[in-house]
Amino acid sequence: MNPQLTRRRFIKGVIASGAAATTTATWYSATGQSRPSGFVERLVRINVNGQIRNVDVEPQETLASTLRYKLGLTGTKLGCNRGECGACTVLVNDVPTYACSVLTHSMKSGRIETVEGLESANGELHPVQQAFVEELSPQCGYCTPGQVMAAVGLLRANPNPSREEARHALSGNICRCGSYDSYLDGVMRATELTG
Amino acid sequence: MAYMHIGKDFTPPDVPGKVTGRIKYAEDYTREGMVYARLLTSPIPHARVVDIDASEALEMEGVLGMLTADDCYPDGEPQSTGLKMLTNEPTLVGEPILAIAAVDEKTAETAISKISVTFERLPFVLDPLDSLQPDGADAYNGGNTFVFRQGFAEEKWSSDQVASFRAGNEPTAEPQQTVAYGDLEASFSESSYVYEGTFTNAGYPHMSMEPRSALAYWEDGKLYLHGGSQSLTAFADGIAGVIGVPKEDLVFVNAATGGGFGQRARAGSIPVYGVPAKLSQKINRPVMMRVTREEEFTIGGARQGLTGWIKVGFKPDGVMAACDLWIVSDNGGKGGGADAYSAADCISVLYQADAVRFRGTAIGTNTAHRGAQRGPGQNQIAPIISPILDVAADELGISRFDIRKINTPMNGDVGGPQRTPFTSAYMPEALELAAEKFGWEERQSRRRQTNGSKVIGLGIGQGYHNAGRSGMDGIVMMGADGRLKVHNGVGNLGTYSYASTSRAAAEVLKMPWERVDIITGRTDLHLPITSPQDGSNSIFTNTRTFYGAAQDMLAKMKEIAANDLGGAVEDYDISNERVHQISDETVGMTFAEVAARGIEIGGKYTGSAELPEELAEWTQIAVSRLAGTGFMGVFHDPQHEGNPPGFTVTCIEIELDKETGKYEILDLINVAESGTIMHPKGMENQLVGGAVWGIGLSGYERHLYDPQNGMPASTGYWQSKVPTYLDTPVKIQTGWVDLPDPENPVGARGVGEPAQGSVSAALTAAITDALDGHIFGASPITADMIINHVAGTTENSVPLAQNNFRG
């Protein structure tokens, strides 16, 4: 063995490693499916995009998980699944909310809106979506649904925000492509479209 | 030149899908019978797997199978650097050891918790300088460095040599690589100002927003792989080899990729896609492997860290006489990256030094795997060299703008240790434009103005990356409906270059954009080979190919018209989707008619004969499948001459608070010099996105490791901080020079990477300026470093910092 071992306080030889240490991250502990055995799914009624949806939900299932994997609403993205990035932003009673960080069970009285619910019945884009198209706000687009929902939430609360206000309102949404400037252009354009 | 499409804004066809959430990324797909894979990863930075006991796990209900390195590499793991699908020889924490497939992820994770892996711990190292010590640990099995075509080797310095370098002196050890031009000694002797010092660039993770989740299934002997990559066909061409499936049997589905900044360009950077592919083959079920943010940190790759020594000499007139650069690169746990050489290349190009010497040694550490990341090398050196130029300018009594003008590359110049001529270079124009739009001169009166604890700093910086390749293929098709179909293998990573490059074909055929279809998103739509979309090359490289393919179609149209309607090919031109005689426009055929006629004739008109000989194997497969199905234009692009550069210039004004070490960017302009502008809004996006990356490089991003156990401490967005809305200016100004490059048919070159470098250069220069010319010689410069400097405290105790002298 390398003499470096002693200095580095390596544990010499062979160790058996338990699985708790061997996997760096679980998927379903975050999405609510690593529940103790014996728990069962419960049927809950949630209001998603104006429709009442009955869905079997596990005790610790996150809203993002329900939306994506039970209801097929894959517009809500998961960038981190732990409240760091904002890719999963939806509106709950008009308030931008990280869908990865709230439990579906807590949504029973909430009015949930996802990016899929924004277009009008005739397929017209929401002004924020239209403005984001016109300003070419997205780059890779992975953060875009979250940015759209954060912007819609802002404009409902404040229809005429300043660029500075918009910057703060959207600051919980990371864009690794760095398209912040283009998203802010989009928000400001949306305020014009909504008049 | 007046264009129909080039230089005009348009809406790329995928944008509505991005704002509605309808566009699908790999993890958005499902497949009937789909099951789920989870990874067991190494908890140890350097180890050997002695035994895997998965008996209990495999007996669990719902568990469908396991994949190990032995399955992936039945003849033994490759004994070279580079990520592997799975390994029994992990060299970093988080490296995938095995995968379990189960009916759901919960079952897969529970099964993993029942697997016992016996590891033999091996010595690990986190800092390349520690590894260079005579008794330093080696990151790899067989050494701490990898020599091309020779294998692993051990590179050691004496303790004195390491200590001397750590103390800030020129390394005295023998470098692995030396490249030089000019008379270094003579050039330094002509210098009236010489700067000498050490520097560090922290490595940091790629962290694209979409983790590398993938879905794989096999049908009729074909592998269908849904993944995300920067490049579509270039990646597919490579990943076929990594997985071991014939190219013609792979369908790579990739309509959109959630961000790519170098580490998702090449197949070698995502071998983990082989895991669902091989598991699916083994258990005969579709396999979805979702990747967590923490896993993404490990398998997603990182920028190389650099630890260097630099000596730069300037003549009395401000000319950079010589630059001597010695860099120890941190190659991480899997090797990879040639950033150090590119750093020297960048200095040579941007400042046209009379003499340059680069010496470098690349050493492995048991940290994240490294590879190309937005301006690999060029962008790390940008924040190091820019403040040096400023201090030299102040010393020599030259303005900071003028010292850049004095040293600027321009048309007719050569650059880099290979002394390669530029295809064109308009850096002086870019400098002037940036300075003028920013009001650089007028703002000088604000320089170092104070307001309480706050002080104004001004910075100017330049960025460079080689921005163009050649030698790829293009295919365009037309059916009897007369619509132009551009078969485009360029990936959709967010730059919209898949659409911009298609417009070169539309331009040639003067087609209205609404009559053009871009055929892309999955390789069974028969797409030609492209170059990997790294190195800012896509626009230059692939406008050449699609322009060429459309020219081939145009020539064939004229041939058919001349044959059918009389006259010579030269007598014909096109307009309004018709090919017609120049002298009498009524004599002609519509594109729909000529396409139908071509299909009727067949042969070379439908790709069934007389194909360019040099087509890549991948393109040959695509052409053979398209042959006879439509009127075809096909082209193999010959090599171009010279170095097509991408340049940017940035000016920044900051207000730095000496009490908190924080600063606000009050104003920032990022100006491009990248030939003809294809798509102004796309260009703006590259410039503002690059700016955010530059702010991250200069101020925030670094990965950290626990030195005791080698555990990564920065696996998330909040730990390895990506700049947010609030770290970036309220508004970023942009601009461009827009002069055509002669080696590209529409004059375009790329810009993605320099857009970061110049911002990092300018921001670091502004910080230096605000602190009266203090050179940190580091990226990032964090708030604590600024506070320590202001307080006069030495900043050598950052317990978790890596790849730098502060560790």
Ligand code: FES
């Ligand atoms: S996925 Fe919810 S905050 Fe990142």
Ligand code: FES
């Ligand atoms: S557009 Fe790519 S992460 Fe925001």
